[in-house]
Amino acid sequence: MDIDSLRAAVAVSPDNIPLLQILAKALEDAFEINEAKNHYEKIIEIDPSQVQAHLGLIRILDLRGETSQAVVRLDVLCEKHPQCAEAWMLRARIAMDEEDAAAAGTWYAKAVALNASIADENLMKQIITAGGSISGEEAKRRKVTHDGSEVDDDDVCGGTMDDVLSRELDLEFRVKNTARFADVGGMEAVKEQIRMKIIFPLQNPALFASYGKKAGGGVLLYGPPGCGKTLMARATAGEIGANFFAIGIHHILNMYIGESENKLHQIFELARRNVPAVLFFDEMDALAADRRDMRQSAGRHLINQFLQELDGAIDNNDNILILGATNAPWHVDNAFLRPGRFDRIIFVPPPDAVAREEICRIHAQGRPLSVWDEKDLAKRTEGLSGADIKAVFDNATEVALTEAMRKGAVAPITGKMLTQSAKDVKPSTRKWFESAKNYALYSNQGGMYDEILVHLGIKK
Numbered sequence: 001m002d003i004d005s006l007r008a009a010v011a012v013s014p015d016n017i018p019l020l021q022i023l024a025k026a027l028e029d030a031f032e033i034n035e036a037k038n039h040y041e042k043i044i045e046i047d048p049s050q051v052q053a054h055l056g057l058i059r060i061l062d063l064r065g066e067t068s069q070a071v072v073r074l075d076v077l078c079e080k081h082p083q084c085a086e087a088w089m090l091r092a093r094i095a096m097d098e099e100d101a102a103a104a105g106t107w108y109a110k111a112v113a114l115n116a117s118i119a120d121e122n123l124m125k126q127i128i129t130a131g132g133s134i135s136g137e138e139a140k141r142r143k144v145t146h147d148g149s150e151v152d153d154d155d156v157c158g159g160t161m162d163d164v165l166s167r168e169l170d171l172e173f174r175v176k177n178t179a180r181f182a183d184v185g186g187m188e189a190v191k192e193q194i195r196m197k198i199i200f201p202l203q204n205p206a207l208f209a210s211y212g213k214k215a216g217g218g219v220l221l222y223g224p225p226g227c228g229k230t231l232m233a234r235a236t237a238g239e240i241g242a243n244f245f246a247i248g249i250h251h252i253l254n255m256y257i258g259e260s261e262n263k264l265h266q267i268f269e270l271a272r273r274n275v276p277a278v279l280f281f282d283e284m285d286a287l288a289a290d291r292r293d294m295r296q297s298a299g300r301h302l303i304n305q306f307l308q309e310l311d312g313a314i315d316n317n318d319n320i321l322i323l324g325a326t327n328a329p330w331h332v333d334n335a336f337l338r339p340g341r342f343d344r345i346i347f348v349p350p351p352d353a354v355a356r357e358e359i360c361r362i363h364a365q366g367r368p369l370s371v372w373d374e375k376d377l378a379k380r381t382e383g384l385s386g387a388d389i390k391a392v393f394d395n396a397t398e399v400a401l402t403e404a405m406r407k408g409a410v411a412p413i414t415g416k417m418l419t420q421s422a423k424d425v426k427p428s429t430r431k432w433f434e435s436a437k438n439y440a441l442y443s444n445q446g447g448m449y450d451e452i453l454v455h456l457g458i459k460k
């Protein structure tokens, strides 16, 4: 309906609130603000509880430059109707016009927490660019407590500003991590490092402070595929009840020049607002490709930004554990390996016999197994990665399932099925060792890859 016919309709029924509301909004959209104002006022006169009319009137007052009046009315409205997301959003918008990014951030968070569908990415970007950040009740309520208790469900899918931001950044954010160290077989050296860097310091902050130590730091995990690097990162977050941010490097690299740096900065800022946090950078070699290899200066800028973020030059990284993972540490820029950055570089080899036994037990959980011999299976899976061992169990399960379908009754997975399956699964790490061996022999920077040589039996 056009404005003229709406006007005509209102002339016939001047007290029809829904009709008045439609006309007022249409006028507002057409910038007929004075006439719109009259109609909004009329509605409020008839029924003072009409929230939409109040909002309209406030928008118009703001448009006319009568901002202080608008703000006073908005205060009252928010107090009377604290559940009205649009009112908080309008408050954020006006605060932003007033260049109060901090307040805008608080109201924005409140608005999207009440109704995620009114999120306004442009406004959010403005707020962040202007230095605003999430604050207020929502942010506090949302944080995982240091004793490791978990956030509740509506929090996880809530619509706070950081949620919106992480969606925009294409991040896995605050994923509930049920995995624990107990779900990772072996990897004792890695677990120990992680305990010392973040778990114990979070539990005993005073003790660590007395030694001048804080929680956080960087650990780079490298090794062949399927040996539990990614699993370990998730388990770390689960273990400390921390927020977990998984960053696939392609998300950052696939950007226009300049945008990647900004994105990376936003990711670190997001983590800093949500400590304790585990920031996990997978495929580190892709991001941190040796600077000499980088022909474009764009890549160099990104690396420099990353180094600055790691150094906490921009802001501090207390209570943030930065985990990196790579299959190709030789392609990682040396600058990343200096103290204070990824200052622990840990080789994650295929599991030894004890670890394999553990991994077998982990993957046996929840499957209908008849009697089977863990030690024996550990022996038969020599050379296999954790992922390969999982495949042994998956394949044996399939055999048992086929049998169950044939018999029409549950058939357990037998030790024999597992042994056969172990014979069929080929080690997937061999190829990796072939190339790793060359790097370790001919480009072993300061003995960095000695562990690989020891693992291969080349060095004692």
Ligand SMILES: Nc1ncnc2c1ncn2[C@@H]1O[C@H](COP(=O)(O)OP(=O)(O)OP(=O)(O)O)[C@@H](O)[C@H]1O
Pocket (backbone or CB within 6 Å): 183, 184, 185, 186, 187, 223, 224, 225, 226, 227, 228, 229, 230, 231, 232, 325, 326, 327, 351, 359, 362, 385, 386, 387, 388, 390
């Ligand atoms: N140490 C382990 N304990 C238990 N399960 C494991 C272990 N290592 C690997 N697995 C199993 O293999 C799967 C794949 O492992 P994961 O993704 O962690 O390997 P990765 O080292 O990150 O490999 P890539 O280098 O290819 O990224 C895990 O989800 C898990 O099921």
Ligand SMILES: [Mg+2]
Pocket (backbone or CB within 6 Å): 229, 230, 231, 282, 325
């Ligand atoms: Mg991985």
